[in-house]
Amino acid sequence: MRIGAHIFYNGKYKKGTVYIEKNRIIDFIENDVTPEITIAEGFINAHTHIGDSFIDEVPRQGIMELVGPGGFKQRMLESANDKRIIDGMKKSINIMKKENVRAFFDFRESGIRGLKLIKSIKTGKIRAMVLSRPSGIYYDENELDYLLENSEGIGMSSISDYDFNFLLKISRRTKDKGKIFSIHGSERVREDIDKIMELRPDFLIHLHRATDEDLDVVANNKIPVVITPRSSLFFGININFKRFLERGIVIALGTDNAMIATPSIRVEMSFAYYLGMDPIDVIKASTIAMDRFINNRNELYFFKSKPGEIVKNPYLAPVKKLNIENGIL
Incomplete structure (x- = not known):
């Protein structure tokens, strides 16, 4: 699968084309693609x-x-x-x-x-x-x-x-x-x-x-x-x-x-959004902001949605988990 994605991983937000095979991210190219999905840490x-x-x-x-x-x-x-x-x-x-x-x-x-x-x-x-x-x-x-x-x-x-x-x-x-x-x-x-x-x-x-x-x-x-x-x-x-x-x-x-x-961090995210926080900032704040203190980043979550949809709907769940090749992101 090749698809444009918002990615929140390892303390950073990136946007670009992600390549996925058998639920594993095998390559990523940072570019100005219009993302269709969101991939984020827990x-x-x-x-x-x-x-x-x-x-x-x-x-x-x-x-x-x-x-x-x-x-x-x-x-x-x-x-x-x-x-x-x-x-x-x-x-x-x-x-x-x-x-x-x-x-x-x-x-x-x-x-x-x-x-x-x-x-x-x-x-x-x-x-x-x-x-x-x-x-x-x-x-x-x-x-x-x-x-x-x-x-x-x-x-x-x-x-x-x-x-x-x-x-x-x-x-x-x-x-x-x-x-x-x-x-x-x-x-x-x-x-x-x-x-x-x-x-x-x-x-x-x-x-x-x-x-x-x-x-x-x-x-x-x-x-x-x-x-x-x-x-x-x-x-x-x-x-x-x-x-x-x-x-x-x-x-x-x-x-x-x-x-x-x-x-409920999902309800908190939705609340922050409705109080005026940008969706991308909301997801940064709830996924990667504290990465400097934690190193358990072995799993990523694949949302078939853009950040705005995720933060508006606290019940919108990821469709699957992904693993990642070392050094890809």
Whole structure:
């Protein structure tokens, strides 16, 4: 088969003629052909909190009251038994499996307990990129080392929630261990971008309240930003995608708290599209944006559709899987 294709693979978007034999890509020529199909890596959900999946209904409250330290979510997590939390997480993981998600980045609250809960679940082919979080507000190197040894890194809430020296120690220890450090930034209020940069984050979450100058700093440091349109809109925040994209900031898509938005990356993609994001940018954000952190790219998905059709219809499934010859793309 020879056909024009949009291809999202190995951190790059390309357009051209693809040659397929027996479900294997054997050649590709980049050109200005008008593509008829889309070939993409499995989806990545770049930001989840699936620990709260068991919470069926949430009160209409602000960010601090609902998900801040000591807020509704923390109280619910502390009062729930392990089985209830695990059952909720399994349901969320199954949703992602059905959508051909190959990996998700889960911000794991509740310290060692929270880490052990997600590690008790067999996720199969979907990779759980677990970013742990210390349970308290005082530096405990023994706890931190356990978290780092048993997860992909650390995911903190924000610089507004902690003493900065506490965060700095965590960041330095995480970097010393060669693990990922990520943090929410300027979600509820504008936060000091210089302090955030001092933590050397591998990627950031939200940046709703960041100024244009703040975003320039993020762009200059080539740090990806994860956005979560449905969860943000729940809190009355509409995301201006253009501010990120016009600066060349890599945007990734996530679903955030499962108690607010189901962990369906396909629904999130559709939502981002209807809020004004270009279809190609939507698919970039949900497939290749986080490739620098993940290397499981052995399978590609063949959609008999263009990007616009895929993002408009979250139920439009790929027609088959493809393998690829080394070095073709």
